[in-house]
Amino acid sequence: MTDFTPTTPEEVLSVVQWAAAEQAPLEVVGQGSKRGIGRPAQTEHTLSLSRLSGVTLYEPAELVLTARAGTPIAEIEKLLADYNQQLDFEPLDYGPLHGQAAGAGTIGGVLAANLSGPRRLKAGAARDHILGINAVSGRGEAFKAGGRVVKNVTGYDVSKAMAGSWGTLAVCTDVTFKVLPVAETETTLAIRGLLDDQAAAAMALAMGSSAEVSSAAHVPEGVAISVVGGALGSDAATLLRLEGFPPSIAYRLNLLQDMLKNAGELQVLLGDKSKAVWRDLRDCIPFADGTHKPVWRVSMQPSEAHRMTLDLRQNVPASAFYDWQGGLVWLRMEHGEPEAERVRALVRAHGGGHATLVRANAAVRAAVPVFAPQPPALRALAERLKASFDPHNILNPGRMAG
Amino acid sequence: MTGLVMPKADEKTMARRAEIVAAMRAIVPGEGVVETVNEMRAFETDALTAYRQLPLVVVLPETVDQVARILRYCNENGVRVVPRGSGTSLSGGSLPLADAVLLVMSRFNRILEIDFPNRVVVAQPGVTNLGITTAVEQDGFYYAPDPSSQIACSIGGNVAENSGGVHCLKYGLTANNVLGLEMVLVNGDVVRLGGKHLDSEGYDLLGLMTGSEGLLGVVTEVTVRILKKPETARAVLIGFPTSEQGGQCVADIIGAGIIPGGMEMMDRPAIKAAEDFVQVGYPLDVEALLIVELDGPPAEVDHLIAEVERIAQANGSTTCRISGSDAERLSFWAGRKAAFPAVGRISPDYLCMDGTIPRKELPRVLAGMRELSEKHGLRVANVFHAGDGNLHPLILYDANNPGELAAAEEFGADILRLCVKVGGVLTGEHGVGVEKRDLMPEMFTEADLDQQMRIKCAFDPNHLLNPGKVFPQLRRCAELGRMHVHQGKMPFPDIPRF
Ligand SMILES: Cc1cc2nc3c(=O)[nH]c(=O)nc-3n(C[C@H](O)[C@H](O)[C@H](O)COP(=O)(O)OP(=O)(O)OC[C@H]3O[C@@H](n4cnc5c(N)ncnc54)[C@H](O)[C@@H]3O)c2cc1C
Numbered sequence: 014m015t016d017f018t019p020t021t022p023e024e025v026l027s028v029v030q031w032a033a034a035e036q037a038p039l040e041v042v043g044q045g046s047k048r049g050i051g052r053p054a055q056t057e058h059t060l061s062l063s064r065l066s067g068v069t070l071y072e073p074a075e076l077v078l079t080a081r082a083g084t085p086i087a088e089i090e091k092l093l094a095d096y097n098q099q100l101d102f103e104p105l106d107y108g109p110l111h112g113q114a115a116g117a118g119t120i121g122g123v124l125a126a127n128l129s130g131p132r133r134l135k136a137g138a139a140r141d142h143i144l145g146i147n148a149v150s151g152r153g154e155a156f157k158a159g160g161r162v163v164k165n166v167t168g169y170d171v172s173k174a175m176a177g178s179w180g181t182l183a184v185c186t187d188v189t190f191k192v193l194p195v196a197e198t199e200t201t202l203a204i205r206g207l208l209d210d211q212a213a214a215a216m217a218l219a220m221g222s223s224a225e226v227s228s229a230a231h232v233p234e235g236v237a238i239s240v241v242g243g244a245l246g247s248d249a250a251t252l253l254r255l256e257g258f259p260p261s262i263a264y265r266l267n268l269l270q271d272m273l274k275n276a277g278e279l280q281v282l283l284g285d286k287s288k289a290v291w292r293d294l295r296d297c298i299p300f301a302d303g304t305h306k307p308v309w310r311v312s313m314q315p316s317e318a319h320r321m322t323l324d325l326r327q328n329v330p331a332s333a334f335y336d337w338q339g340g341l342v343w344l345r346m347e348h349g350e351p352e353a354e355r356v357r358a359l360v361r362a363h364g365g366g367h368a369t370l371v372r373a374n375a376a377v378r379a380a381v382p383v384f385a386p387q388p389p390a391l392r393a394l395a396e397r398l399k400a401s402f403d404p405h406n407i408l409n410p411g412r413m414a415g
Numbered sequence: 416m417t418g419l420v421m422p423k424a425d426e427k428t429m430a431r432r433a434e435i436v437a438a439m440r441a442i443v444p445g446e447g448v449v450e451t452v453n454e455m456r457a458f459e460t461d462a463l464t465a466y467r468q469l470p471l472v473v474v475l476p477e478t479v480d481q482v483a484r485i486l487r488y489c490n491e492n493g494v495r496v497v498p499r500g501s502g503t504s505l506s507g508g509s510l511p512l513a514d515a516v517l518l519v520m521s522r523f524n525r526i527l528e529i530d531f532p533n534r535v536v537v538a539q540p541g542v543t544n545l546g547i548t549t550a551v552e553q554d555g556f557y558y559a560p561d562p563s564s565q566i567a568c569s570i571g572g573n574v575a576e577n578s579g580g581v582h583c584l585k586y587g588l589t590a591n592n593v594l595g596l597e598m599v600l601v602n603g604d605v606v607r608l609g610g611k612h613l614d615s616e617g618y619d620l621l622g623l624m625t626g627s628e629g630l631l632g633v634v635t636e637v638t639v640r641i642l643k644k645p646e647t648a649r650a651v652l653i654g655f656p657t658s659e660q661g662g663q664c665v666a667d668i669i670g671a672g673i674i675p676g677g678m679e680m681m682d683r684p685a686i687k688a689a690e691d692f693v694q695v696g697y698p699l700d701v702e703a704l705l706i707v708e709l710d711g712p713p714a715e716v717d718h719l720i721a722e723v724e725r726i727a728q729a730n731g732s733t734t735c736r737i738s739g740s741d742a743e744r745l746s747f748w749a750g751r752k753a754a755f756p757a758v759g760r761i762s763p764d765y766l767c768m769d770g771t772i773p774r775k776e777l778p779r780v781l782a783g784m785r786e787l788s789e790k791h792g793l794r795v796a797n798v799f800h801a802g803d804g805n806l807h808p809l810i811l812y813d814a815n816n817p818g819e820l821a822a823a824e825e826f827g828a829d830i831l832r833l834c835v836k837v838g839g840v841l842t843g844e845h846g847v848g849v850e851k852r853d854l855m856p857e858m859f860t861e862a863d864l865d866q867q868m869r870i871k872c873a874f875d876p877n878h879l880l881n882p883g884k885v886f887p888q889l890r891r892c893a894e895l896g897r898m899h900v901h902q903g904k905m906p907f908p909d910i911p912r913f
Binding site: 261 | 444505530531532533534535546556576577578583587588591592600604605606607608610611612613614615616617618619620622625626627631643644645646653664669670671672674684711712713714715717718771772773774775800804805838839840841842843844845847853855858859860862864865866867869870871872873874885894896898
């Protein structure tokens with residue numbers, strides 16, 4: 014049992030070369046903040062990138078940042094904030110949901126898990142902001158892909174292939190992300206007391222308007238009270254976020270208020286209050302209850318989400334709230350069973366998408382596919398892709414097993 | 416690149432032409448198979464017209480099942496396939512090969528679904544880029560990525576090239592606007608990636624397919640997101656005495672937290688050519704002309720226009736005109752949009768390059784280009800997507816003068832080397848194709864390229880899809896897969912462990 018903690022890309026290379034020669038599987042981790050997601054590792058050795066750390070290039074005027082993969086995300090967010098910039102895709106923090114402190118995690122993990130947040134609707138996920146990588150494949154070979162500029166179609170977009178690969182293809186040593194200025198202000202319009210289907214209609218209306226809503230979520234009654242320590246009260250809240258320059262926000266808020274004046278009671282959340290709400294929703298705080306009750310993160314077409322949960326509740330008790338206009342459903346299984354087949358069948362029946370079991374105890378994760386199983390032809394292709402990077406299956410073997 | 420070497424045509428395949436044509440006819444009836452030299456002429460080149468090659472046969476399938484059967488047949492018989500959309504590639508991506516079936520997707524031309532509540536359109540790959548916007552604009556929506564070729568280029572081609580356009584600065588490239596694909600692998604397997612939901616499950620194959628230049632699979636359906644049209648758009652036309660000032664203005668606009676709907680720059684030769692052609696009142700006494708378009712709600716646009724004007728003046732602009740009407744805004748754009756044909760008027764031929772650089776390097780790269788222009792004895796006019804550092808130097812030459820094409824290509828290659836040297840890349844949106852294929856080692860090591868080719872092998876182990884494009888040297892998959900074992904003792908006493 015060895016924990017390797019290399020401090021340079023060259024050291025990472027020699028660890029993986031050794032592992033490849035020995036065919037010795039490695040668990041690849043940053044700070045291990047997302048260890049609770051995926052099939053539990055059963056490897057003898059661990060490759061931790063937590064000491065491969067540091068921002069190596071940051072040019073605010075060029076909107077670009079490069080860091081060693083093990084750089085704490087908190088350090089990067091702080092540095093960017095000093096220049097009034099941010100990772101626009103708002104990477105969520107799984108810590109609280111897993112009963113851990115907030116603020117852990119590395120930038121490499123952000124890419125490996127393809128994290129995003131409520132702004133995903135407008136701004137995309139980690140995959141949409143990654144510009145380039147340096148990495149070591151499971152073959153024990155160092156390679157790079159992409160670059161440091163946004164417009165780049167030179168060769169395959171291998172950096173994107175790292176997004177959501179959970180460390181199973183290659184070990185990233187350096188990542189380059191596009192960064193963006195922080196919006197001057199933000200304001201949220203809340204519609205209170207809507208049922209799920211009414212909320213779906215209101216969100217579709219708002220998103221289809223020219224109000225440039227950057228996030229749209231619905232927190233039903235019963236869940237609302239767990240947002241920002243009860244600050245939202247207990248009534249259902251349908252939340253529409255506006256970001257930008259003050260004169261623009263004032264205008265767009267007006268537009269929304271006018272459009273939705275008959276939808277329900279309207280409430281305006283300004284500045285920090287708005288930020289606090291979206292931060293809680295980003296990190297799934299309503300279900301960060303200190304339990305191991307299974308939590309699903311479901312991505313599906315927005316208009317069908319509430320119907321899927323309605324059908325699910327015919328048979329099992331589950332709490333839900335919705336982000337991404339409904340396209341992201343967070344589900345907590347109240348009876349403690351993951352009901353994987355049932356959940357996935359319902360997602361399929363409601364227009365497709367995928368469900369990831371983002372919280373469950375290790376025994377459940379060993380027994381139930383955490384990531385959505387794929388149809389045979391796609392699965393075969395994914396396996397060939399994995400083999401093209403990691404022919405001996407030494408990097409996080411089985412972690413994404415579906 | 417006039418020394419461009421394409422993979423040697425396979426004699427055996429050439430000898431079996433009649434049999435292959437018959438097999439295609441058995442799959443695609445009627446006019447879907449084109450085999451006479453005269454009719455095939457229409458397909459012998461794409462928009463990189465310096466290169467021409469007749470294909471073995473042209474096939475225009477209409478159904479996914481036909482595509483699957485064609486590919487399966489070709490895979491089983493070792494026949495090469497070149498996928499093609501509208502043939503507007505500027506890098507020779509859809510250039511035919513003598514021994515390959517040219518698989519033209521233009522008959523896949525239907526919009527399959529428009530879904531306003533989820534704001535997506537599902538289209539067949541042969542639908543034009545503009546066709547998507549046209550289908551939804553009556554309801555106030557549009558598809559944001561807008562290559563200048565949008566009336567002609569296909570959405571499938573856009574996916575294969577990860578195409579960009581003026582709007583991409585604010586709204587992202589094709590890759591950021593495609594949610595789902597259906598594609599056929601070379602073995603005939605049909606797979607779906609993503610859908611109407613965000614983030615496809617498993618590996619990001621959608622990300623890999625976007626920009627894969629027809630080498631990984633044939634796209635048969637595309638799901639894109641559409642956006643509500645901004646309420647207003649206004650443009651500012653700004654002239655500067657030096658390109659440095661223009662470049663600094665761009666940096667300051669972005670530094671102020673403003674991401675314009677479009678931000679384009681032209682240099683003096685391009686301004687002159689455009690003004691001579693369309694006469695829209697561009698100032699002729701400036702070195703750099705910047706067009707900045709702001710879109711959104713009127714309150715926002717008014718606010719930002721004032722900011723941009725202030726920033727322009729602070730950078731020493733000598734002209735700063737704000738569009739007062741939509742007609743005027745379009746006239747600002749008319750010259751930029753006509754830049755290519757305008758240059759075409761002043762020179763018999765031109766090559767359009769496509770490097771990207773870190774924005775701050777613009778003055779250095781422009782100065783370098785002036786030197787190179789003298790060295791190669793050829794003129795160059797520049798238009799750029801200024802906001803994201805994507806340059807389109809247009810190299811003027813006359814193909815009738817012996818040696819001039821070769822000189823133009825050498826000039827182009829030198830420009831791209833310069834782009835890479837300052838931290839940029841060979842191609843921002845036009846693709847590698849055959850044009851930049853042999854320059855790939857300027858940017859990538861052998862190990863980098865080998866890993867990319869291994870990805871190719873996972874999709875297409877016999878290199879049958881679009882061979883001769885992107886990779887300077889094709890290595891056999893078996894050879895690429897071999898492991899060179901680094902003999903293993905437990906590593907490094909020097910690496911910390913605990
Ligand atoms: C005047 C002009 C202006 C242009 N302006 C821009 C611009 O502003 N921005 C920009 O990015 N590009 C621009 N281009 C380049 C070109 O239009 C784009 O690359 C476009 O996306 C190509 O689309 P197409 O349908 O013509 O593809 P083709 O040229 O037919 O093919 C291009 C590549 O895609 C592959 N391919 C095509 N269809 C499929 C499919 N269904 N499945 C798999 N592979 C496929 C081909 O094999 C080839 O490698 C311009 C070109 C011209 C001529």
